[in-house]
Amino acid sequence: MDDSEAQLTALYKGHYRSVLSYVLLRAEQQTAEEIASETFLIAWRKLDRVPEPPLPWLLGVARNLVRTQRRSLSRRQTLVERLAEIAPAADVAEQVAERQAALNVLADLSERDAEAVLLASWYGLGPDEAAKIAGCSARTFNVRLYRARRRLADALDLTRLTFQEQS
Template sequence: MRVSAHFLVLEQLPGTKGGQAVTDDSQRFTTMYDECRQRVWAYVVSQAGRQIADEVVSETFAIAWRRFDDIPEPALPWLLGVARNVLRDNIRAEMRRESLAGELRAWTEEDHADQVAERLAVMNALASLNPDERELLILVAWQGLTPRDAARVIGCSAATFRVRLHRARKRLVQAMKTAPAVRPQTRVRNLSEEWS
């Protein structure tokens, strides 16, 4: 299904003939698509929910095809930046916040009781942050990007990103300390140490 979706994108793009692009570019694009698609999709889901993820990912890779020669190595931070811009063009911050909370709740329904309580506390604390702070934490903690790569996604310097990330982490820890679902302060302290 992944590869067929890729070829659907190619068929819709100018400069292709019946879904066949220049062989080298097509091969390189296919490799990039296979390596990055799932992480771009997960990023979009984390920001806006599953209901628009496929559309945003398709548009992101359509832009990537049109600007293929401009994509730096590694491609993932650039693709995530494009996906971020597509999202900002299509939805408002409030819709992203509601969708993220719904998606995260759905992921915890089958967990054990303690894990559910802990994850709900993290979700509630995360949902209490503003969308920009939440995005910083998601890029580093869930997407696994380095601060330098995440700074490229956001469009700021690595130093600025680190300052913003530090502030977002402090706000998350403070929100978790005041959250009624998780009382033990040691877990909050451990979470903050894990992200340091």
Template structure:
């Protein structure tokens, strides 16, 4: 049986059921709100259905690549920079250091160029291997490794520039 015959509605329902939550999470990390992330996921799967003959066996990295291109086209059409990552609300002064550090990391990530942000998100948030991230980015594995290495260095530099602020003590001194 050839690929065309195998890529029927049952095939599509299978990849949709398996990867829809992953694609929505991908959108949630890049867009404001659940509705926008779900709309992106619907567009990604529409492209997957239309181009089902081209979808590789490892579908998730390919779907992330489609999502990435859809977002880039959307942002280009608006002629605006991609929206910055939504930061957590300013933590209360009695929050743990981990919350403050997370805010610092997200702020440092937002200051990086979009290409750096994307390779870091794909590997860290989407938990893709570098080989899979290369598919999503549309580049070679070697190029993805270089991009990831450079992005990590720039993120570390940003974090050094903005050290984590320890939470202030409430109620005076010890």
């Protein structure tokens, strides 16, 4: 085992429980475990810059990851609610069913897909503007958006077919 692996192992063994405990106060079990793991992944990447003592720095990283995750969930939920408002239905029962189907489909989209749809459809940004926010080229963003819209449409079509078969 090289020196950096030994450093990370010692850091992990010494502070994982503290980081996980901190995150568990702010997130569900599975999410907390993912954020704690990601915290140590970031520590691994920046191992030469981790200050002494490392715990305050690790908790700061975890805090930022929790905030990022919350913002992402909030944006996704806002998109789901907006799309649910836009889709008119013939009657209340049909509207409730379609709204729930839209919520389920959007919740199943990856964060990257939801972001692409959100930036283009909700905020009405062009490829250049959206690409800057997404951290990629305009061409890459266009491909992401195309694929995200296709996945969304396919999932909605499949949901509609399932709903019609049950009726």
